Amino acid sequence: MSEIVEPVSFPPDLETLIERKKADATFTHKDWSCDELEPLRSLVRRHYRRVQKGRCAYCRKDVSLTSALNCHVEHIAPKSKYPQFMFEPKNLCVVCADCNEIKREQEVANAEPDTLASRTGRISYPRSSNGFRIVQPHFDEYSKHILVYRGFFIDRTDKGNFTIGACKLNRRLREFGWDEKIVEDGELLEASQEFIEASDAIARLAALNRIRDACLS
Numbered sequence: 001m002s003e004i005v006e007p008v009s010f011p012p013d014l015e016t017l018i019e020r021k022k023a024d025a026t027f028t029h030k031d032w033s034c035d036e037l038e039p040l041r042s043l044v045r046r047h048y049r050r051v052q053k054g055r056c057a058y059c060r061k062d063v064s065l066t067s068a069l070n071c072h073v074e075h076i077a078p079k080s081k082y083p084q085f086m087f088e089p090k091n092l093c094v095v096c097a098d099c100n101e102i103k104r105e106q107e108v109a110n111a112e113p114d115t116l117a118s119r120t121g122r123i124s125y126p127r128s129s130n131g132f133r134i135v136q137p138h139f140d141e142y143s144k145h146i147l148v149y150r151g152f153f154i155d156r157t158d159k160g161n162f163t164i165g166a167c168k169l170n171r172r173l174r175e176f177g178w179d180e181k182i183v184e185d186g187e188l189l190e191a192s193q194e195f196i197e198a199s200d201a202i203a204r205l206a207a208l209n210r211i212r213d214a215c216l217s
């Protein structure tokens, strides 16, 4: 089952506001943060925070349950590339501050990975998992694509691989290296090195099994 089973729906006053913004030729994706849209952003945040059970759609870590600072509204198909989907309920979810910052930096640098499988003539929003290169919480079950084990993110599918790369999910490992417990243990260290150097998902899973065995021994 997909992670999100209930897309947000907008009350009539916000639907009217959306239609007005869509009809405004001067409105761009950069205006998503404007004051007038604050009630809409707030509604979207509250809705997906609840439906996602307080977890980031990409890294699965906790988002803030009360503050907006660690619970950001995310456009799964980037709003800079696909402004036509800026208000599409199935294009929205919430993510943590770290995942949001990575996406924001990509947007500023105009280097956002294209999360849709096909861009040509895209007028209507994709209706199934096949339309996306990224693990899409409205269509995909996270654990079928990505295995999270002791803080490591391991791809099980091409989508998982794309998502880990696009959202830099193994950023903690890159930033801080392996935790001390692993470094102190020779077998764990060797298995961990094997994991880093693995060239494909099968090799990574084999290395992961070694890590798991070493942890249990």
Ligand SMILES: [Zn+2]
Pocket (backbone or CB within 6 Å): 056, 057, 058, 059, 060, 061, 095, 096, 097, 098, 099, 100
């Ligand atoms: Zn996250």
